[in-house]
Amino acid sequence: MGNYLSRESVLSAGIETIEVDAFGGKVMVSELDAAEVQNFLSGGMISYEGGEANFDLTKLDFCKLALAVIVDPEDPTKRLLKPADIIRLRRQSFGDVQACVMAAIEITDMGGEDEEEEGEETKN
Numbered sequence: 001m002g003n004y005l006s007r008e009s010v011l012s013a014g015i016e017t018i019e020v021d022a023f024g025g026k027v028m029v030s031e032l033d034a035a036e037v038q039n040f041l042s043g044g045m046i047s048y049e050g051g052e053a054n055f056d057l058t059k060l061d062f063c064k065l066a067l068a069v070i071v072d073p074e075d076p077t078k079r080l081l082k083p084a085d086i087i088r089l090r091r092q093s094f095g096d097v098q099a100c101v102m103a104a105i106e107i108t109d110m111g112g113e114d115e116e117e118e119g120e121e122t123k124n
Contacts, residue, residue: 017076020103022096027080028073029100031108036068046110053110063090066097069104
């Protein structure tokens with residue numbers, strides 16, 4: 001019936017990560033997960049203009065997002081920080097927190113015209 005992925009293959013697909021210089025060293029940051037992007041869309045934090053995702057940074061909780069995207073470099077499916085760490089994270093440098101969040105946003109595939117155009121080009 002074709003080369004379709006199994007349920008387990010779909011649910012265990014990897015996530016994109018990137019090393020970020022922050023907090024006086026390197027941390028591993030993952031892309032935003034689908035649930036977080038959906039929250040952005042429904043909360044009006046993301047809008048699409050001209051086929052590009054635009055973020056309203058005033059609506060983002062940078063510390064909450066950093067908690068979600070800073071991951072264990074040995075297992076990027078696991079968060080490095082615990083929910084209780086948010087109190088201490090809020091007292092860290094905003095520049096470091098922002099660097100992690102912006103890196104996560106940058107590597108997250110938000111869709112848009114670029115993908116459609118690429119798909120159309122391969123069809124022609």
